[in-house]
Structure formats: C-alpha cells, structure tokens
Amino acid sequence: MAISRINISELQNLFDGDPLILVPNNKIRITLLDEYSRLQKTNVFLSPSIMAIDIWLEDLWTKLGRKGISPFCDYQILSPMDEKLLWHTILENSLDKYPLLNSAEAAISVSHAYRLLRQWQPDIDVMSSLSHFLAIPDVSAFSSWVTQYRELGEQHRVLNLVDCIHRLLKENARIDPAWFSHDIKLFNFFQPPPIYRALFKTLSEQRACESLFSKQSDMSSQRQRFSFHSLDEECQACSVWIDQLSKQDPCAHIGVISNKGISSDRKIRNELEKKLDPAAILQLGTLQSAVNHANSGMPIIKTAVIADAVLLLGFCFDIQKSENVCRILQSNYLVAAEEEQEARLQMELFMRRFASSEYSLSELNRHLGNEKKPFYAPILSNALLQYRSHFRANSQPKTTNEWAAFIEESLQELGWPGAYLTDAEKDTVRQWHELVEQIASSGIYLGQVQFQSILTKIKLLCRDTLQKYPTNNTAQVSLLTPNEAIGLNFDYVWFVGFDDNNWPTPVTPSPFVPYSMQEKLSIPGCNSQQNYEQAQQTFDLICNSANTKIIISHHRDNEELHFRPSGLAADIPLSEYKLIASQPEPIRSVIDHFTVSPTITTVVDESIPLGEAETIGGGHRIISDQSSCPFRSFAHHRLEARSLNDFETGMSAMARGTATHKALEILFERITSQKQIRLINEAQRNSYLDEASQQAIDYLSDRFPQFMAPNFSRIEKQRIKQLLLKFLEMEKSRDNFTVLVREHSQQWQHGKLNINLQIDRIDQLNDGSLALIDYKTGKTSYPRKTFVEERPEDMQLPIYYTATKEVTDQQVSSVNIAHLNIEKLAYSGISAEANFQSKVTVWDSEKEQMSWKQLTDSWVAKTENLADEFTNGTALVNPSNGLSTCRYCNLNNLCRIKEIATENYSMPIEEASDD
Ligand code: SF4
Incomplete structure (x- = not known):
C-alpha cells in the first residue's frame, strides 16, 4: 500500500468542478498529485490542475503578456x-x-x-x-x-515576482475575471506573507476562490519528550525508533523535523539511512534514498563535481593555489582520469615535495608533458594548454550569452564531468546546466563583461543553489526543516535537536532595513518575541499534522556547546529513554545482504618477513622508524604509506635546508681545516662565503624561479652568507681539525636491507680519530638519552657510526648534529674526549659505568637488531615513548592507535606522559 503524505480525506470537494488548485510550493503540489493518484480507483485518470502559487503567477503573467494585456506585456518577470x-x-x-x-x-x-x-x-x-x-x-x-x-x-x-504582485494589486480595478479560466482553491496556505493575503483577497473579489486545509488533529495527549547526552545518541535513538516503526507499520509516514543546520542534518540522515538500508552504503549514490529530504542543504559549489568545474574554469590564469592544482590532478571528472591516474598522482607527490603554496600552470604543463618523468600525463597537459589558448583567444569582454557558450564548450573539451557519475551527481550537473543557462539569459542587463566577473557570478549562484534530491514515493521517512514540513501530514513525528538555540531560532534582523520598521511590520527574524511566536505557531502546526505520536528531543552537549531544552515544549514532562540494545553492526548487515551464509576467517599476521624477491632500500629513517614504532617503519617503507606533505607559503623549509647544505659543501671544499679558518684573510674568506652562498641561490633559482626575483635573491644570499659566517666563527673556536670528506655517500648492507647514507662531513680530530657531522637547519637537539635508550626515536647518528666502523679501522670518537639556524648555532652530540667542541657532551665512562667502546658497540647491536626486526617483518603498533611518539606521526588512522589505547593494550602511554 502506498504511503499517504497529505490527508485530504475530509475534503471531498477539493477537486469538485475541475478547479485550479494553488498551493504554497512545488513539494505540496507533488504530494497532492501523489495523494490524488493514490485515491483513484482506475489506472487511467485526468490529473487535476495543481500549481505552486509562484509558478502560476509567472505562467499567468507570460500568457497575458503574449496577448498584449497591460501590465503583463510591459514587463518580464526576473x-x-x-x-x-x-x-x-x-x-x-x-x-x-x-x-x-x-x-x-x-x-x-x-x-x-x-x-x-x-x-x-x-x-x-x-x-x-x-x-x-x-x-x-x-x-x-x-x-x-x-x-x-x-x-x-x-x-x-x-x-521580480513580488513587484509583479504589487503591480497586479495596483491594477485591481482592471483585473478581468475572465483571465482565470477556473474557479480557484487555495490549499494549505498556513502562513502566507501580507502580500499574498492581499492577492488572495483580490482574487476572491474577482472569482470564486476558496481556502482549504488538509486534516489537522489534536495530539496533545500523545507527546513524549527525551533528553540525550550527545547528537550521536539522539540520532541513534531516533533511527532505532523509526526502524521499529517502519517494520510495525510499513505504510506510516514518519517525519523527522530538524532545525539544526546542514552538518547535523547530514549526521541524522546518515544514521537513518544506515539503519533503514545498510546495504545502501555500497550503492554509491545510485539508489533512491530510504529518507526523503527536499534538498541536501548543501550548496552545489560544495559538491565535488561542481567545485572541480568552477576550479577548472579558473585555470585560464597562470598562477594557482597548489592545493587547487592537486585537487584537479585527483579529479575524476576530467579527461583521461583513469588512464593517467598514476601519473597525476606522481605529479601531486612531486609538487608536495618541491612546490610552495602557489604554482604556475606553465610549470605544471612542462612537467606533465615530460615523457621521461613518472608524472607524464599528456592528455591532461594538452587539455589544460588548449583551454588556456582558447581563453587567450577569447579573453576580451563578452555578453553573458557568449561566456556561457564558452564555459560549456571549454568544460566539455576538458572532459568534464567525466564518464562515471552517480545519480545524485547527474542531478547536480543538471542544476549546473540550468544555472549556466540563467547566466546566458541575464546578458540583457549585464552587457559585456570580463570573464573574471562571470566567474564571480557563477560562484555566487553556485553558493546560493542547494543540491536537490528527487522525492522517493516509497520512502517512509521524510527529513525536513520546519518550514518544509508545514502543509504535510504525518503518522509519527520526531523533532530532533529541539533546544532553545533552534526553537525559536536566533534573531536575524536585516541590517539594511531600519529595526523599528522591521518590528512594526513583524518581519520574520526581527526580534525574539516575533521569533518565539513564529516558532510556536510552526510547532503547533506540525504537531497538529501528526495523527499518532510525537516525540520531542534534544541533546545537551556538542563539543564545547551546551544546549537547554526549548521552552516551547516545557509543558511536556521529560521521560527516560531506554536505548534499545545495540543492533547488528552496519557492515555486518551489508555482508549479510550480499552473502547468504558468510564465512569469516580471521588471520593474525604478527610479522610479514621480506619476501624472496623483495629488497628494500632507503635512508636511515628505516632504522629510526623501526626503533620508534615498528608499525610506522612497516607502513612507511614496506607499504609506502605516507601522509601528503602540506604546502608551505613561499619556499619550503626543506628546500632552504638543501640549499644551505649545498653552500656548506662548497665552503668546506675551499676551507679544509680549522687552521685555515684562522689564517685566511677577510677578503679571501668573503670570497669563499660569496661563492658558497651563490651556490645555494643558484639551486633555489632553479627550483623556484617564481620566487627568486633579483631583490629576493639578494636578501636570501645575504641571509645564507651571514649564517655561514657565524658557523665559521664557531668552527674557529674548536680544537684543530681537518675536513676529510664532504657529502659522503655510504651504504650499509644488512641481509636484504640496503641503507643509503649521506654523511654531511667527516673531520679528523687532533688525536687522529674521526668525528661524524650531520648538518640540520632545525633547532631540535639530539639529547644524551638518545644514545643510551633501548629504542630511541632517532637512530641517525648510531647508524652513521655503525656504517662508518664497517669501512674504517680508525676510531670514531664523536658523532654530532651541527645546527645551522639563526636562533640556534650549535653542536649537539656526544664525544669520547673533550677534543671536538667545548659545548658537546663528553662521555663519562666512570659515571655511566660503560666505556665508549661498550656504548658504541651497543649502537651497532641496536642497529643490527632493528634491521633484523625490519627484514623479519615485525610490524607491531608499539610507539617507543607511548603517545608522545605519535605526536608528529600521521599514520594514526591506519594503525588505529587510539582504539588500541582505549582497549588497554599494553602500551606505555603512562610512561610516555611521565617522560
Ligand atoms: S601513530 Fe603512533 S602507533 Fe601509529 S604508526 Fe605512528 S607512531 Fe606508531
């Protein structure tokens, strides 16, 4: 049996005499037509004339205008x-x-x-x-x-339409009853604004015109009120209740009324759909929803397909935000999205490594068109190039009609909207085409405009157009705002989020109309009294439209916000809600849906050793990650799972760090000992510094031509030169040393593991021993505990030591980080003797009860053990310092550390916080 959404059982005369039935909106029109067809006893019948009032007015205006009748022929409706x-x-x-x-x-x-x-x-x-x-x-x-x-x-x-009604009312005396070929019935106009009331009065003076309303009930004795802790709890209770109702009474029309706004409504809808039709989550928007809602509440500009179209149109300008370029690289709504998917992904990874927050499209096209690179994506490259040339040839001001044609043609050439759209996306694309058509027809008063102006107007309209969803006649549940619910009938109603923040809504007077005038006219939203009365009227109307049961609920907390129940329902006593025992997990229901008797096998993989043909190479991070958290190492270096780098404004810190490394390499190629630093004259030193800093600038200019304008290059060179000068001063204060090697590439092989190292510098100290140095432009120190902990978070220096010891008999007596940061110019590390630099910790064998040899042997053993763990595939989620290790790791969604932590998994969280 079909579901009845409007009750006209007592309005036998509604359709008598073939009247024209005017209704407040299209939703009521569709519902009334459905109800009419539901009540017919034959399959074939004539549809009654039912029109939304605004559509009827437009229609009437156009028809009479065509007949040359004034004022209809004098003006067009906007x-x-x-x-x-x-x-x-x-x-x-x-x-x-x-x-x-x-x-x-x-x-x-x-x-x-x-x-x-x-x-x-x-x-x-x-x-x-x-x-x-x-x-x-x-x-x-x-x-x-x-x-x-x-x-x-x-x-x-x-x-506009309201001005047209004013014209009609002004012409009252000249209105001809013959203009309206039918008697008029006004249906369910519960709260018409004054201009419509005046129009209805005029119509009734000219023609038989009757006001009728669907059946209302008095539900005061069947209301219940609940309070929940959170929106999640409230949604869950509502969905369980509706699930049960829909099984008990499959023809009931159930209304869920929410005034909470887009994000809460989306949550309510998801919860309801999950409960009523769990399998729908696998249909990817191709099925009709189990919940009717007039629109998604979401402006179409926020839907992926439209957001990408608007972004693409802006790609006629060369400089773009890098985030937007990446979004287009990932877009499925473009030409060759599937064929070039991998290359476009590679391009994004490349950009995220080297690009700043803005990117030049010429640069993008150069890369995408380079067939020697993994990001070779010629189809997208050509499409973007063509679009830009097409735009350049058409960039002069044009009429909106011409721009609309240009937009549709260009998007088509770019392959938009792609080959695979869900039903909901197809509907949204239809809304887009309507919108572009509107733009085309608005040329009459906009004249010739620049493209930028058209783009702004498109964005404005896309922000103001809500994504629509078609009504599903078989869905029992309607999720509606209070205004959408007025005029419909329900068997059951649940008011969700019925708190004093939404019922009544906050006061929102217009800033452009004097407040006193708004109050005098009782314009909606002008003051709290007006809002309260309006909310009370709306609440009563909806309650009176429900004929079996009404539930009113609110939740008390939402993040930092606290809500109180609305005063509108204060007379209904609060009941205790007993949450029904948890229903089957949605995913379980989905599996049941697709397999008659599913067999689930659980496999526990505690370790996944490197396969026969699998060899892994990488830098010292493999060992450092294995030490910090085995799962992190497994995810980064076996699964290659990494979060995407964010774009930085200007040049990235990483690029600046590399440039400084390049400068240091040149500088210590020219200056090879502490003695030389002391002896060279100022001019010579200046020349070396100049050469070294120029090397850094050349590197940056090559990578970031868009930033390295002459003035900026000069300032950056000065900055690097100053940094190098200060570093030389620090080096001068050290004991004698000789630079043996710079940017030394070294491999460390352990079983199937091949670690590639780049030791920035190796110095020979005054006793003939070696010191290993790594340059860092950051300020994070390398504390003493890192050298003695069982599982330190950073193993860089111990692995440098291990690799170096394998290839030399010389003693390595110092391992250090050189910090080259304007706020921190210092060494942090450890030395066997006090002959490296005065501020570096000297290992105190007696106090530590461990000799330098024992200490360094422990580094070798640790490095080898960690390498073994890695090759054996140990991938435990076990951060070495509890959650503090996780602070800068972005893998938490993959490793699910939060779930593990709350399940009291044996993990040293407490220790971490103490540490
Ligand atoms: S978030 Fe923590 S537990 Fe998860 S992989 Fe990273 S370090 Fe390991």
Whole structure:
C-alpha cells in the first residue's frame, strides 16, 4: 500500500468542478498529485490542475503578456537567479561609494531585504517608507541600491515576482475575471506573507476562490519528550525508533523535523539511512534514498563535481593555489582520469615535495608533458594548454550569452564531468546546466563583461543553489526543516535537536532595513518575541499534522556547546529513554545482504618477513622508524604509506635546508681545516662565503624561479652568507681539525636491507680519530638519552657510526648534529674526549659505568637488531615513548592507535606522559 503524505480525506470537494488548485510550493503540489493518484480507483485518470502559487503567477503573467494585456506585456518577470545577479552587478558598480568586503554575500542579503520589505508592505512603497531613515548609513546605501535596481528594471522592463504582485494589486480595478479560466482553491496556505493575503483577497473579489486545509488533529495527549547526552545518541535513538516503526507499520509516514543546520542534518540522515538500508552504503549514490529530504542543504559549489568545474574554469590564469592544482590532478571528472591516474598522482607527490603554496600552470604543463618523468600525463597537459589558448583567444569582454557558450564548450573539451557519475551527481550537473543557462539569459542587463566577473557570478549562484534530491514515493521517512514540513501530514513525528538555540531560532534582523520598521511590520527574524511566536505557531502546526505520536528531543552537549531544552515544549514532562540494545553492526548487515551464509576467517599476521624477491632500500629513517614504532617503519617503507606533505607559503623549509647544505659543501671544499679558518684573510674568506652562498641561490633559482626575483635573491644570499659566517666563527673556536670528506655517500648492507647514507662531513680530530657531522637547519637537539635508550626515536647518528666502523679501522670518537639556524648555532652530540667542541657532551665512562667502546658497540647491536626486526617483518603498533611518539606521526588512522589505547593494550602511554 502506498504511503499517504497529505490527508485530504475530509475534503471531498477539493477537486469538485475541475478547479485550479494553488498551493504554497512545488513539494505540496507533488504530494497532492501523489495523494490524488493514490485515491483513484482506475489506472487511467485526468490529473487535476495543481500549481505552486509562484509558478502560476509567472505562467499567468507570460500568457497575458503574449496577448498584449497591460501590465503583463510591459514587463518580464526576473527569475530569482537573475534578480541576485542584478543586485550583484549594482553592488559591484557602487564599490567606490560603498566598499564591501564580500559583494556576493552582500548582494544576497540586499536581495532578501528588498523582497521582505515588498512582501510585508503590500500598501506602501519601499522608497517612501525608507525616506525617514536615510541618516542610517546602511539604510542610505540600501536606498541608493534600490533606486538603481528600479532604474535598471525600468530600463530593461523587468520586475521580480513580488513587484509583479504589487503591480497586479495596483491594477485591481482592471483585473478581468475572465483571465482565470477556473474557479480557484487555495490549499494549505498556513502562513502566507501580507502580500499574498492581499492577492488572495483580490482574487476572491474577482472569482470564486476558496481556502482549504488538509486534516489537522489534536495530539496533545500523545507527546513524549527525551533528553540525550550527545547528537550521536539522539540520532541513534531516533533511527532505532523509526526502524521499529517502519517494520510495525510499513505504510506510516514518519517525519523527522530538524532545525539544526546542514552538518547535523547530514549526521541524522546518515544514521537513518544506515539503519533503514545498510546495504545502501555500497550503492554509491545510485539508489533512491530510504529518507526523503527536499534538498541536501548543501550548496552545489560544495559538491565535488561542481567545485572541480568552477576550479577548472579558473585555470585560464597562470598562477594557482597548489592545493587547487592537486585537487584537479585527483579529479575524476576530467579527461583521461583513469588512464593517467598514476601519473597525476606522481605529479601531486612531486609538487608536495618541491612546490610552495602557489604554482604556475606553465610549470605544471612542462612537467606533465615530460615523457621521461613518472608524472607524464599528456592528455591532461594538452587539455589544460588548449583551454588556456582558447581563453587567450577569447579573453576580451563578452555578453553573458557568449561566456556561457564558452564555459560549456571549454568544460566539455576538458572532459568534464567525466564518464562515471552517480545519480545524485547527474542531478547536480543538471542544476549546473540550468544555472549556466540563467547566466546566458541575464546578458540583457549585464552587457559585456570580463570573464573574471562571470566567474564571480557563477560562484555566487553556485553558493546560493542547494543540491536537490528527487522525492522517493516509497520512502517512509521524510527529513525536513520546519518550514518544509508545514502543509504535510504525518503518522509519527520526531523533532530532533529541539533546544532553545533552534526553537525559536536566533534573531536575524536585516541590517539594511531600519529595526523599528522591521518590528512594526513583524518581519520574520526581527526580534525574539516575533521569533518565539513564529516558532510556536510552526510547532503547533506540525504537531497538529501528526495523527499518532510525537516525540520531542534534544541533546545537551556538542563539543564545547551546551544546549537547554526549548521552552516551547516545557509543558511536556521529560521521560527516560531506554536505548534499545545495540543492533547488528552496519557492515555486518551489508555482508549479510550480499552473502547468504558468510564465512569469516580471521588471520593474525604478527610479522610479514621480506619476501624472496623483495629488497628494500632507503635512508636511515628505516632504522629510526623501526626503533620508534615498528608499525610506522612497516607502513612507511614496506607499504609506502605516507601522509601528503602540506604546502608551505613561499619556499619550503626543506628546500632552504638543501640549499644551505649545498653552500656548506662548497665552503668546506675551499676551507679544509680549522687552521685555515684562522689564517685566511677577510677578503679571501668573503670570497669563499660569496661563492658558497651563490651556490645555494643558484639551486633555489632553479627550483623556484617564481620566487627568486633579483631583490629576493639578494636578501636570501645575504641571509645564507651571514649564517655561514657565524658557523665559521664557531668552527674557529674548536680544537684543530681537518675536513676529510664532504657529502659522503655510504651504504650499509644488512641481509636484504640496503641503507643509503649521506654523511654531511667527516673531520679528523687532533688525536687522529674521526668525528661524524650531520648538518640540520632545525633547532631540535639530539639529547644524551638518545644514545643510551633501548629504542630511541632517532637512530641517525648510531647508524652513521655503525656504517662508518664497517669501512674504517680508525676510531670514531664523536658523532654530532651541527645546527645551522639563526636562533640556534650549535653542536649537539656526544664525544669520547673533550677534543671536538667545548659545548658537546663528553662521555663519562666512570659515571655511566660503560666505556665508549661498550656504548658504541651497543649502537651497532641496536642497529643490527632493528634491521633484523625490519627484514623479519615485525610490524607491531608499539610507539617507543607511548603517545608522545605519535605526536608528529600521521599514520594514526591506519594503525588505529587510539582504539588500541582505549582497549588497554599494553602500551606505555603512562610512561610516555611521565617522560
Ligand atoms: S601513530 Fe603512533 S602507533 Fe601509529 S604508526 Fe605512528 S607512531 Fe606508531
């Protein structure tokens, strides 16, 4: 049996005499038509004439206009989109006089204010009502914009719908009853604004016109109220209740009414869909939803397919945000998305390593077109190149009609929207095409405009257009806002999030209409009393439309926010909600859905040794990661799982670090001992510093040509030179040393593991022993405990030692990090003797009860053990210093450390915090 969403059982005469039935909106029209067809006893029948009031008015205006009847033939009706574009154009043109931070948002707000004033003042003209308030700057600006709006409207002979009603009312005496071929029935107009009330009065004076309402009930005795701790708990309770109801009463219409906003509504919807149709999560948007909702509440610009289209259109300009370029590289809505997927991914990885927050598209095309590189993606490269040439050839100002054609053609050439769209995406793309058509037809008053202006207007409209969903006649549940629910009937209703923040909603007066005028006219949202009365009226209407049971609930906490129950339902006593025992896990239900008797086998892999043909190479991080957390090493170096690098503004710290390394390499090629530092004259030293810092600048200019303008290069060179000079001063204070090797490549092989090392410098000290040095441009020290811990988080210096000892008989008596940072110029490390640098810790064998040899032997043993662990595939989630090790690791979603920690897995979390 079909579900009834509107109760007309007591309105036998609604369809009598073939009337024209006018309803408040399209949703009520569709529901009424459905109900009419449900009540028919035959399969074939004539549909009654049912129209949404606004559509009927537009239709009437157009029809009578074609017959040459005034005022219909004098003006065309502006669509809501055209109206916003017109306001936006006016606001943009007046920016010199009235500067605005965001003209697009202001246009929407001004358009709304004008409509409200016109709807709530059926008898008075806006300009005369505003004339007493022109001393208020916002009102004065508004008044000026309204004047321009009207002048443009007159010039182009266009009016918005509310202005058209005003015209009709003004022409009252000339309205001909013959214009309306049917008697009129007004259905379910519960809260019409004053202008509609005036129109209905006029219609009833001219033609038989009756107001009718669907059946209402008095549900005061069947209401229950609950309070929950969180929105999650509330959603869960609601979905369990609905799940049970839908099984007990499969024809019941169940309303879930929420006034909480997009993100909460999405959560409620997901919870309901998960419960009512768990298998739907695998259908990827191709099935009709188990929950009806008028729209997703989401502006179409936030949907992936439209966001990518808008981004792509902006790719006619060379410099783009790197995040946006990566988004396009990942987009499925483009030409050859599947064929070039791997190459585009490689390009993103490359960019995330080397690019800053902005990227040049010429640079992108150069890389994508390089067939020797793993990011060779010629199809995308050509498409982007063609789009930019196409734009360059068409960049002069054009009419909106021409730009609309350019946009559709360009997107098509770029392969948008791709080959595989879900049903919901197809609907959204249809909304996009309608929107572009609207832009095309708005040329009459926009004239010739630049592309940038069209792009801004498209973004404005996409932000203001909500993604629509078609109604599913078989779905029992309707998730609606209070305004969408008015006029429908329900068997059961659950008001979710019924707190004092939403019922009534906060006061939102228009900034452009004098407050006193808003209060006098009782414009919605103008003050708390008005909002309270409005909310009470809406609440009563919805309650009276439910005929079996009403539940009202709220949740008390949401992150830092605390909510109290709404005063509107204070007379309903609070009941205790007993949460029904947990239902099957959704994923379990999905499996059951697809397999009749699923057999689940659990396999525990505690270690996965390197395979026969598997050889792994990498830097010292393999051993450091294995020591910090075996799973981290496994994920990074076996699975190659890493989070993507964020883009930095300007040049990355990593690039600057590499440039400094290059400078140091040259500098210590010229200066090879402490003695030389002491003996060279200033001119010679300056020349070496100059040469070294120029080396760094050449490297940066090659990588970042867009930043390395002459002035910036000069400043950067000066900075590096200063840093090197200070470092030389520090080196001068050391005991005698000789630089033996710079940027020394060394391999350390252990079984199947091949570690590649790059030791920045090896010095020979005054006793003939060696000192290993690694340059770092960061400030993080290498503390003493790192050399003695069982599992230190950083094994770089111990592995340098291990690898060096394998190839030399000379004693290595010092291992160090040289910090080259303007705030920290120092060494941190450890030495066997006090002959490296005065501030470096000297190993005290007596105090530590361990000789230097024993210490360094322990480094070798640790390194080898960790290498064995890695090759044996030990991948335990076991951070060496508890959660403090995890602080800068981005693998937590993969290793699920949080879940493990809460299950009291034997992990030294407490120790970590103590440490
Ligand atoms: S988040 Fe912590 S437990 Fe997870 S891989 Fe990283 S270090 Fe290991």
